Amino acid sequence: MTVAFVVLAALTLLAGLGVVLSRHVVHSALFMAASFLGVAGFFVMLNAPVLAGFQVLIYVGAVTVLVLFAIMFTQRPQARSFRLILQRQHVPGLLAALGLGVFLAYVLAIQDWGEVSPGQGPRAVEDFGALLLGAGEYPDVFALLFQLGAVILLIATIAAIVISRRRREEDEL
Amino acid sequence: MIPLEAYLVVGALLFAIGTYGALVRRNAVVVFMCVELMLNSVNLTLVSFADYLPGAMGAGAGYAILIIAVAAAEVAVGLAIVLAVFRARRTVNVDEINLMKR
Structure with missing residues (x-):
């Protein structure tokens, strides 16, 4: 269980970083599909296999294909350097995102959720x-x-x- | 047993990654992908609440379905707008699209 969680968390988060940082737009789309698959794995671990099925059908299937179509329609010569894919405000953007992530993780982690146990949802x-x-x-x-x-x-x-x-x-x- | 907080922290980090991409990327299609990542992280949080909180009666899973439907609608309309902008401007870089008229 713990191993599956760590593997899925690494897949989801690293693929999410890949979406943001990859230079090629098609690679971003494929990383996005991998990240969606990781979230689908989390849904299976959270006793919601129906949602995992929807996730794979709608996100990994339909949304990814739609995004790939949009990329094909709007393709231009790819950026050669890494800086060209980012806007000018990339440093404040990084700081804002880091602050948001630390704040959300801290608030959600210190909150007392009371008596919790897995397996409460509709299976x-x-x-x-x-x-x-x-x-x-x-x-x-x-x-x-x-x-x-x-x-x-x-x-x-x-x-x-x-x-x-x-x-x-x-x-x- | 994996604690609830672990899922919540993963959701928060995925949301922050999506925020980062939506703030700093220039390509409008990639900005859409990052918004989808953020919606997915919210879904993850909702489903983990639905599974762990006894008083929730699984309501989070129902909301997650609605978010999936709204996100599908959003990506369809958004990519149509990107296509229309590309036809008019020949670019999808959000920092070069700063006028609403042609």
């Missing part, structure tokens, strides 16, 4: 579906949020088509 797919629809003893608000999520996905699909459509006057440019 079975059936419980998970009941949770998402707000059925049974689960809070009602999830039924509303579920429907709102469906509407958001529909609007996002239409918006993506409308925004990225090639207009006639742009063809003439």
Whole structure:
């Protein structure tokens, strides 16, 4: 268990650093997929295999492919030097991110969470579906949020088509 | 048994890495990837709360599903915007895109 945790944490965090620091954009996308896979492994360790499946399907599958498509459409000659991929404010950015990470980790680590033990969440797919629809003893608000999520996905699909459509006057440019 | 704090610290560090990338990278597509990393770290935190806290009744897992749906919508619209900007400007570097008109 501990070995799996250390391996997954190293995979997730090092791949996350790879996303930020790799010079090639395609490498960043592949590092991102590796980091998502690490998070999926954490979901399995946290007794949420359904979420791990969703994570692999949606993030490792769909989002990575979408990002790779975007990279292919917007490809330009790659930056040769490392400094060219960073903005001018990279030192303040590093300081801000370090401060945020230390602050969050400190606050979350010293907080007293009371009596905690693993294995409290809905493990079975059936419980998970009941949770998402707000059925049974689960809070009602999830039924509303579920429907709102469906509407958001529909609007996002239409918006993506409308925004990225090639207009006639742009063809003439 | 792995303590809850270990998962939370990993989530916090992943969030900080995503913040760093979103702040310092120039390529807009990479900025999107870093935002996805941040959303993933929040998902990790929520699911670990759902698994460890007895009073939560697994609500964190439900919120994680909603975050996944909203993140998918966000990445679809965001990459469409990046494509539209690239068509108009021939660049996706966020420090060169500083005008909203053409």
